[in-house]
Amino acid sequence: MTRPSLVRLTAVFAWIGLASLGGGRSAYFHDALVVRRRWLRDEEFLQDLAVSQVMPGPNFSNLAVALGHRLRGYPGGACALLALVLPGCLLFLALALFLREGLGPDATHVLYGMGAAVVVLVLVMTWRILVVGIRGRVSVILAAGTFLAVGPLRLPTYVGIAAMIVLGLWLNRPRASDALTPRESD
Amino acid sequence: MDLVRLAWTFLWLSFLCIGGGLGIVPEIERQAVTAHQWISSREFVDAYTIAQLTPGPNMKIAAFIGYAARGPLGALVAAVAMFVPPAILTALVSQHWGRFRGRPWALASEHTLAAIGMGLMAGGCYTLARSAIHDVRSGAIAVGAALALMTGRVPPLPVVLAAGLAGWLLG
Secondary structure: OOOOOHHHHHHHHHHHHHHOOOOOOOHHHHHHHHHHOOOOOHHHHHHHHHHHHHOOOOHHHHHHHHHHHHHHHHHHHHHHHHHHHHHHHHHHHHHHHHOOOOOOHHHHHHHHHHHHHHHHHHHHHHHHHHHHHOOOHHHHHHHHHHHHHHOOOOOOHHHHHHHHHHHHHHHOOOOHHHOOOOOOOO | OHHHHHHHHHHHHHHHOOOOHHHHHHHHHHHHHHHOOOOOHHHHHHHHHHHHHOOOOHHHHHHHHHHHHHHHHHHHHHHHHHHHHHHHHHHHHHHHHHHHOOOHHHHHHHHHHHHHHHHHHHHHHHHHHHHHOOOHHHHHHHHHHHHHHHOOOOOHHHHHHHHHHHHHHHO
16 A cells, blocks of 8 residues: 655645536545556545544535545645635636526536536446445345435434444344454445 | 625634535525525536636636625635635544544444445436536537546546537537
8 A cells, every 4th residue: 555645645636626527426436546547445445434424514514534644644634625626616606606597508408418417427436436345244234224314214314323323223123142353344 | 894794704614514525515606696695606607617617626616606795805714714614624524533433433433434435426327427428419428528537548637628628519
């Protein structure tokens, strides 16, 4: 594992921020940092993903902070946040103010087509994370339960998360036999 | 006074935001449109569409609402309130998580949270797909994009731009 310099980290995170169409999706980070650059291992990424998902606040920027912190400590976390949020924010502000009168029909059609492709892109990248991230029966149950709750069932997110945390802690509860051999399969 | 109210509103909104920004969109609208009348309902919908199709986190919509309320300074205050406090918390937790990891309950929590995170990502995809692919036209564009991406030869950006062109031509 090579660890990048602060400048390189900032540049790469800024690029991830700019390339992440469709509203920040964590899958873009996996693709850029684990699959393509090999700065991080799958386990490290998944650990940071878990932390960022349960921390309050926008997930995507939290993940950037957690990953930046892992790569370069607190300065890495700060640069990661700035690099990820600022360029997209300025671009968005410029565009939103420019289009403040409302979108014209041409722009709507272009955005409509791009939106469909972006979803496919996000699906492909998310699939790659799910394949490495869901291991063991308990994980399948929890992931599927969460998906059903926040997806098709449209329950409030915090209700789904709270229910699954209770269920998950019980299913994953430490057992006497685990003391010496932590179960890596879950 | 408005700046304080902006900061406070986006601060608590950001802490409500658990497991993905999509969940708090209705609450943001309630605050910005109904409660404080910083922007109109129409402006909110358009801004959200543009937020989804410009790069970076969707919650940058906070900056737009802040701008509408109090100009550039408002944008800065709203964005900082939305992004910085949770970021500090995340960095602190990341820093200390390693030390707790070895303990049995910490491991149980990590396994649990990781699996829930997977489910949330899948759920986010579902919500996104339902709003973006809902008729024959968008379905056809999606299938075309999937075929192009599965070859592994075409980088994502040209695919998305081509899809935009297709949307315009079919529209």
